[in-house]
Amino acid sequence: MNMKGSLPLLILHVLGNGPAHGYRIAALIKAQSEGVLDFKEGTLYPTLHSLEQQGMIESYRELENGRERRYYRLMAAGQASLSAERAEWEEYASAVNTILRGLA
């Protein structure tokens, strides 16, 4: 399913549960959507870097199994954006569902 546009929201949501590196973020999005939200994982990184430029998240390096990895964590601005975007998304989805149910 095409998820263009909702990827930043999903990334912020995943990072709301704790820091993670790129692969884990992709894996969690796929797992939590039970495979419905499938996407090319290479597209994740420009989005992560953009969110970092905006101050929504920050990155740091940490060793994992002897390998240095770049982890991302949510910042205060990201938390605020997540709350606002989540409310907006729920309102949008609710409106679309109402229309679809009415036309069925």
Add this chain to the structure above:
Amino acid sequence: MTSPDLTCWLKTAAHGLPTAAAARLCAELTDHYLDAYEYALEEGLDEATARRTALEALGNARALANEYQHTYHTRRRYRLAAVVGMSYPLLYGFSVSFNESVAGHLAFNLALFLPLLYIVYGFKTLLAVRPHGAPLYIYEQLIHTGIVAVSVPRLFGWVIYHRPLIAEATTRSFSDIHSFSELLMNAIALLGLFLIAGGFLLLGERALRVRESLYGLLKPSAVLGLVCGVGLGVYAIGTLGNNTLVRGPAEALAVMSGMLSVVVWSMIFFRAQGEIRQVA
């Protein structure tokens, strides 16, 4: 363990990106690939299939290269910025040395408009909506707006009077101004100088907060950004009060630190280039 296929994929995907961005992207994508590869092996796939599955999960390299180009400044723009950065003080120095000759006047006018040409060239990037609405950094906005504010009044002066007619651009001062339009042009250009100075100060301050070491050149780049900002600011204040004792040294400080900044950032560029070769 990386494969030749991954190396080729990374080269295609990161083609044309600024070296530092490409190096970071390649390192993260390599880690991602290795995780996916290990997971595929745990799932019971053989090595060749695991490699192919991990690579396919990343996506089409050419399509991603297009997406990356929209997110990051391209290497071409980066090189152009370095050329403009080098040419400006060189042309300026040449014009001062040969002030009375035609070549000196030509060099002076070219030096005045070079930054504006750079802005016009980069207009597409400036106006481009970056993915997910990522805004320009404040220092970028200040420097770009400042360059336009400094250059456009000069352009008007040049078109109307066949010389820049801007107080800070020649030996003239605000006391020589004899019309409201000239005062307005000078005021805009002066405001532009302050904006550029503020932009350089923010750039230096931001460099200090960067987590990466900028390939061992973090402090020189930050200090030069700050010195250039202070130099430009003092020069602008000196111009405002027509204080040649302040104006001359401040101008020299700003130009010298600007030139040295270009040298330092070129070194960062080449060091990053070396790192990306290692990653590949």
